[in-house]
Amino acid sequence: MVVFSHANWRKPTIRTLDRPSIFLAGALTALIILWAFFFFSTINSPPNNTCNCNQPDPAFNLQFDPPVSTFYDDPSFGYTLNKPITNWDKKREIWLTLHPSFKPRSRDRVLIVTGSRSTPCKSPTGDHFLLKFYRNKVDYCRIHGYDIFYNNVLLDRNMPSCWAKIPTVRAAMVAHPEAEWIWWLDEDAAFTDMEFKIPFEKYEGYNFVVHGWPKEVYEKKSWLGLNAGSFLIRNCQWSLDFLDSWADMGPRSKNYDKWADVLLNVFHHESDDQTALGYLLLKDHQKWYGKKMLIETGYYLEGYWVVIVDTLKNITERYLEIETSAGMLRRRHAEKVSERYGVLREPLLKDAGNEFGSWRRPFVTHFAGCQPCNGKHNPLFTAKGCRDAMNKALNFADNQVLRNYGFVHRNLSDPSVVSPLPFDYPA
Ligand SMILES: *[C@@H]1O[C@H](CO)[C@@H](O)[C@H](O)[C@H]1NC(C)=O
Ligand SMILES: *[C@@H]1O[C@H](CO)[C@@H](O)[C@H](O)[C@H]1NC(C)=O
Secondary structure, X not given: OOOOOOOOOOOOOOOOOOHHHHHHHHHHHHHHHHHHHHHHHHOOOOOOOOOOOOOOOOOXXXXXXXXXXXXXXXXXXXXXXXXXXXXXXXXXXHHHHHOHHHOOOOOOOEEEEEEOOOOOOOOOOHHHHHHHHHHXXXXXXXXXXXXXXXXXXXXXXXXXXXXXXXXXXXXXXXXOOOOOEEEEEOOOEEEOOOOOOOOHHHHOOOOEEEEEOHHHHHOOOOOOOEEEEEEEEEOOHHHHHHHHHHHOOOOOOOOHXXXXXXXXXXXXXXXXXXXXXXXXXXXXXXXXXXXXXXXEOOOOOOEEHHHHHHHHHHHHHHHHHHHHHOHHHHOOOOHHHHHHHHHHHHHHHOOOOOOOOOOOOOOEEEOOOOOOOOOOOOOOOOHHHHHHHHHHHHHHHHHHHHHHHOEEOOOOOOOOOOEEOOOOOOO
16 A cells, blocks of 8 residues: 655555555455445345434534524514614524534634626626636535525615625525624635635634725725625624614615715715725724724735736746645545645745735635626726636636546636646646
């Protein structure tokens, strides 16, 4: 048997598996197959609990919901913004106690929430790209064991377009008391580092995290100092209250016009979810409320595609260099254990930096301004420029996934062509 370890990984050659042991292994396999055949053919009917042995850990009990009343049984309790929720932390805690199989790791469980409109995209390639963006998110979730909810209906008629995320996130919190964090991601954002994991331990004292530049928000009062296309929000009472305040600035609220004036005054920009969020950050910055909100500057919780896409080629090359010298990273493995290889790679990225100017894979690339669905891109870009960039980023991400299936896009601009990966690539 060849034992791999980080330090002395070598390509197993035919010499390490000498002929007698190959013969022996073949004979053993044949014996096992024969035994299994006779064993299973003698069993008439399998016992009822065939799956009880060797259950994965943690095993969620998906069929257990005890007949003890919880917030779900309270008729006054609701999923919509017009039904205020109080004491949510206690309610969530009680639910978890009643469903003990969800309790382990309930302090860092993540639900990704994303969505798009309910009608077909106006742009002829829109739905095609949305499917790719969604597939990309599903890939990340499968690799890291996260759940995902894709909403494509308007939950609150008075909260259309960019505001729709607020009622969606709120409903997701209530539907998922087992999740500690809800992670909103826009439809046009893609994971471009399938290995990177959010450092949740850093957010112990925070309930809301968004990517941006604090100086731009707090000093320059720029609505572009943050981006509301990707944010983390803890599933707790604070967050429900926060979503109420945020929604109060939106079109469903009787205060909408009043807030629109305030936002125009302070941020010199029309009212939208992002300007409103900027205002909430600014207004409560020094208060207890605001101290629970963090503008993340350390990595691309979302990054602007314009500054990212041209760096992907060089980043690919740097990662290939690393893999040429670190044999362990070339080792083929089951997709389920991919996180292990992310951990092994981390020390080799210590000089890569992060965010702008870095050669680390950007975590999330956001195609802000491209509007892939309705096609009404920002006049600064062309539709083709956007499509080319989206293809590049999505294929860059896809390569990290397809690798575990034995394939690679050699040309990032060509989504339809892949080639098989040779063994021990890229040695
Ligand atoms: C990629 O690397 C080359 C060679 O080091 C360098 O000249 C070029 O500017 C880099 N491109 C980008 C977009 O960083
Ligand atoms: C990569 O694919 C694009 C799109 O199909 C094509 O135009 C380009 O020539 C290809 N590049 C190479 C180096 O083959």
